[in-house]
Amino acid sequence: MSAGGWSAEQVAEALIRSGELALYLIDGEGRTAFANAEALRLLGYDEPAALIGRPSHETIHYKRPDGAPFPAAECPLLAVRLQGRGDRRDRDWWVRRDGSMLPVSYHAAPISTATGPGVAVMFRDLTATLRAEDERRRHEVEQALLAEVRASRARIVEAADAERRRLVRDIHDGAQQHLVQAVISLQLARGAAGPGDAGPAPLIDEALEATRRATAELRELAAGIHPAILVHRGLAAAVRGVTARSRPPVELDVVEARFPPSVESTAYFVVAEALTNVSKYAEASRARVRVAVEGDDLVVEVRDDGRGGADPARGTGLRGLRDRLEALGGGLAVGDAEPRGTLVRARLPLTPAGGPGPAAT
Known part of the structure; x- marks a missing residue:
């Protein structure tokens, strides 16, 4: 042939x-x-x-x-x-x-x-083939380990948030309630003393004022640990609450929806920390907060018209938030805004963390 x-x-x-x-x-x-x-x-x-x-x-x-x-x-x-x-x-x-x-x-x-x-x-x-197979297996092992690390970090964040919520409940149901009862008892004692009683009345007034201050401070402490409004009414209400006290004035564009607890709490703390920095350092006349769903992510943006030049490496607040975001599979970017000011942008996956995701941009 x-x-x-x-x-x-x-x-x-x-x-x-x-x-x-x-x-x-x-x-x-x-x-x-x-x-x-x-x-x-x-x-x-x-x-x-x-x-x-x-x-x-x-x-x-x-x-x-x-x-x-x-x-x-x-x-x-x-x-x-x-x-x-x-x-x-x-x-x-x-x-x-x-x-x-x-x-x-x-x-x-x-x-x-x-x-x-x-x-x-x-x-x-088969040398090249086996080398490629070894590299593929190594990559698969690394990806599996990375996914487990991310999932583990996410579980730690979620457990910490659950502990925050439990602590706030304990404060509200325990020490705060006792202080409220003390205020009521002191008010009754003050009423029984009479307006012209110069004996115990000043001491009661002093104790009543101290108890009221302690109640207010305890309420502020609980809000800093985990705002009750975040648990009961959601992210939008909590953001409105924190921006109502903010200086400079803040324009809001926040989605009205509920999200997983760890996502809501992280988004809230991004807004709170960013607005604290705006108030302290930005010399801004106004700020804008935007919270929106983009694809499978919740995106949080805090923009101001201040002097710019923010450096997240110099502050522990933003560094801690970046660690928290990355533990949930998200990311944080901080940079200058156009035409001036600073833009803080966080991205939070709305599905459980378990694999690598792109950093915020």
């Missing part, structure tokens, strides 16, 4: 000599009978004479990758010669001249030689 005027023998010879395919022949005595240039290169031989005529198994197949001996009786290449049946291996390990291991895939077929049944082996180097 011919192909384009070429005989089968000519085609085979062209393939053998092309260097694209590694060809290795074993004669009827189990010795290396031939190796083309590509086979010699892969096996680490500079010249055929160093390989030809040597026992095949004892030269290229005598040990396993872990260094354990590989008995000739178990050699699949020799089995092809003895049994007269072809064999295909997707992965095997041969020994180079320097003793290092060469990963190969091959197809072995029985052939007739002058010394008896032999074997023709076409093989391919």
Whole structure:
């Protein structure tokens, strides 16, 4: 049979000599009978004479990758010669001249030689393939570990938020209620003392004022830990509450919806911290807060028209918020706004953190 005027023998010879395919022949005595240039290169031989005529198994197949001996009786290449049946291996390990291991895939077929049944082996180097597989597995392991770290950090944030809410409830139901009862009791005592009573009345008035101040401070403390309005009425109401006290005046554009507790609390603290910085450092005449859903994220923006030049690395507040956002799979960006001022932009995934996400831009 011919192909384009070429005989089968000519085609085979062209393939053998092309260097694209590694060809290795074993004669009827189990010795290396031939190796083309590509086979010699892969096996680490500079010249055929160093390989030809040597026992095949004892030269290229005598040990396993872990260094354990590989008995000739178990050699699949020799089995092809003895049994007269072809064999295909997707992965095997041969020994180079320097003793290092060469990963190969091959197809072995029985052939007739002058010394008896032999074997023709076409093989391919798998080094690059195995390296790519190792890299892929390493990447998968790293991604799995990263996902677990992110999920773990998110669980820590959520647990901390739950503890904040519990602490605020305890303050409200415990110490704050006791102080309210103390105020009521002091008011009753003050009423019983009478307006002209100069004895205990001043002391009662002093205690009443101190108790009222303690109640107000405790209420402020609880709001700083976790605002009750955030729990009961949601993010929009909580943002309106914090901006109502803000100086400079704040323009609001906040979505009216409820979100997961950790998302709402983080978004709230971004707004509160950013507005605190505006009030302290920006020298701004006004600010704008925008909270919106964009795709699968909640985006929080606080913009002012102040002097700009904000540096989140210099303050612990924004650094802590960045850590919190990243723990939830989000990000924080702080930079100059156009035409002037500062823009704080946070992005919060609305689905549970578990994989890497792009940083806020």
